[in-house]
Amino acid sequence: xxxxxxxxxxxxxxxxxxxxxxxxxxxxxxxxxxxxxxxxxxxxxxxxxxxxxxxxxxxxxxxxxxxxxxxxxxxxxxxxxxxxxxxxxxxxxxxxxxxxxxxxxxxxxxxxxxxxxxxxxxxxxxxxxxxxxxxxxxxxxxxxxxxxxxxxxxxxxxxxxxxxxxxxxxxxxxxxxxxxxxxxxxxxxxxxxxxxxxxxxxxxxxxxxxxxxxxxxxxxxxxxxxxxxxxxxxxxxxxxxxxxxxxxxxxxxxxxxxxxxxxxxxxxxxxxxxxxxxxxxxxxxxxxxxxxxxxxxxxxxxxxxxxxxxxxxxxxxxxxxxxxxxxxxxxxxxxxxxxxxxxxxxxxxxxxxxxxxxxxxxxxxxxxxxxxxxxxxxxxxxxxxxxxxxxxxxxxxxxxxxxxxxxxxxxxxxxxxxxxxxxxxxxxxxxxxxxxxxxxxxxxxxxxxxxxxxxxxxxxxxxxxxxxxxxxxxxxxxxxxxxxxxxxxxxxxxxxxxxxxxxxxxxxxxxxxxxxxxxxxxxxxxxxxxxxxxxxxxxxxxxx
Numbered sequence: 001x002x003x004x005x006x007x008x009x010x011x012x013x014x015x016x017x018x019x020x021x022x023x024x025x026x027x028x029x030x031x032x033x034x035x036x037x038x039x040x041x042x043x044x045x046x047x048x049x050x051x052x053x054x055x056x057x058x059x060x061x062x063x064x065x066x067x068x069x070x071x072x073x074x075x076x077x078x079x080x081x082x083x084x085x086x087x088x089x090x091x092x093x094x095x096x097x098x099x100x101x102x103x104x105x106x107x108x109x110x111x112x113x114x115x116x117x118x119x120x121x122x123x124x125x126x127x128x129x130x131x132x133x134x135x136x137x138x139x140x141x142x143x144x145x146x147x148x149x150x151x152x153x154x155x156x157x158x159x160x161x162x163x164x165x166x167x168x169x170x171x172x173x174x175x176x177x178x179x180x181x182x183x184x185x186x187x188x189x190x191x192x193x194x195x196x197x198x199x200x201x202x203x204x205x206x207x208x209x210x211x212x213x214x215x216x217x218x219x220x221x222x223x224x225x226x227x228x229x230x231x232x233x234x235x236x237x238x239x240x241x242x243x244x245x246x247x248x249x250x251x252x253x254x255x256x257x258x259x260x261x262x263x264x265x266x267x268x269x270x271x272x273x274x275x276x277x278x279x280x281x282x283x284x285x286x287x288x289x290x291x292x293x294x295x296x297x298x299x300x301x302x303x304x305x306x307x308x309x310x311x312x313x314x315x316x317x318x319x320x321x322x323x324x325x326x327x328x329x330x331x332x333x334x335x336x337x338x339x340x341x342x343x344x345x346x347x348x349x350x351x352x353x354x355x356x357x358x359x360x361x362x363x364x365x366x367x368x369x370x371x372x373x374x375x376x377x378x379x380x381x382x383x384x385x386x387x388x389x390x391x392x393x394x395x396x397x398x399x400x401x402x403x404x405x406x407x408x409x410x411x412x413x414x415x416x417x418x419x420x421x422x423x424x425x426x427x428x429x430x431x432x433x434x435x436x437x438x439x440x441x442x443x444x445x446x447x448x449x450x451x452x453x454x455x456x457x458x459x460x461x462x463x464x465x466x467x468x469x470x471x472x473x474x475x476x477x478x479x480x481x482x483x484x485x486x487x488x489x490x491x492x493x494x495x496x497x498x499x500x501x502x503x504x505x506x507x508x509x510x511x512x513x514x515x516x517x518x519x520x521x522x523x524x525x526x527x528x529x530x531x532x533x534x535x536x537x538x539x540x541x542x543x544x
Contacts, residue, residue, distance in 0.1 A: 019473060029113045090124065495511070
């Protein structure tokens, strides 16, 4: 797509789009939408069902206050005055379950003074992004500054959040609504941390006992049909699912109260023995791992890649069994790092050579992780962006989840009621931008805000996820908008997004009180006042 040159600052204070589009030009006319139910899609019958369902979804959003018939919108009538008339051109109408190039979500949007809307996109993911932009433009039942041309494309392919269903079970409806919320923010990944020490809420084929002995109540687990439904639901809205089954640590739920599986688990922790990790020397460990990974492969056959976790194995936990040290001596394994490497190699061999999956694997990494990474591994970095220089020679794809400020759960206490780090505010996330150090050989494909579930459940879920994740989505779509807008203009856009999400039933956390929300020039003239900047510098000095 050929982009046109525009002065970006002109549109910011007018449309308050979030995220901001890459490039655009605008006119001087405005047009009211007097026939909200008259929305029409030309030639919609020629598109496959997943495109029709996407149109249905945005038709419902754009006509939410009215009782409008979606089927009527498929009967195009050029004489329908005062209504939105969509002309859609897709290069490819195949259903996609992920994207790996930013161009796949690019679109060109043209709106004239007669409310004719032309959308040109590569596929239904690009169409979803264009429809979201139209949805934002038309919220007040009029469109200003017509004719309008937008040519848009994200800066990063991976823009997501992580949800944790092991510490608290999240109902299927909550996961659906999470996908809806991501789509409204032009975010495209729901990383699903399915299992952990506390529970294994995914129904397995051969080891269903693992699910049933660790579930919190009778029906709090997910079936294969639930997984298939979620993947399709997400795909239609331009969101991909990344499943995570974490090991060799975080696995106590795999053997709790199961007599013939208890031996594969080492119980770790000082006072509370709730942490478990595999004994990587036992053949039974790999029999169970293979069966679980086979289920993972079968259930998530349409996803782009899988996440194997791989973090936070406690070295001292291996000291419990003399048999582990004997195994290491016999097999020339020098230390516990090599022992974890041994496990990872066997796990990967099962995935690639026995199950014969071609899907790539992501692993958690930070500055303390010494495990090797193969070239096709995806490194999910939960250290700080500044620490990337420590792994600058690695040529892998990187997903950034900086512990500060992108971990959304910190600062509210841990599972035992103890203090847990410092809360990261929306300003902290606004300040963050992906930046590779000089000489960095890897590729940053995007970022993700994790929401760990120790103190999060369906009642707090959207308050914790948003509105802070909206800022991450804004940055990953267009990091350059910060350079051209004043801070109060960003606050205006954030306030609009807060209202938008509340309007559609997402109980998101407010970013300020109502006075400041309505007087952003007074409350947010700059990112930090001199006094605030001085306090922040003092905190940094203390940390050093």
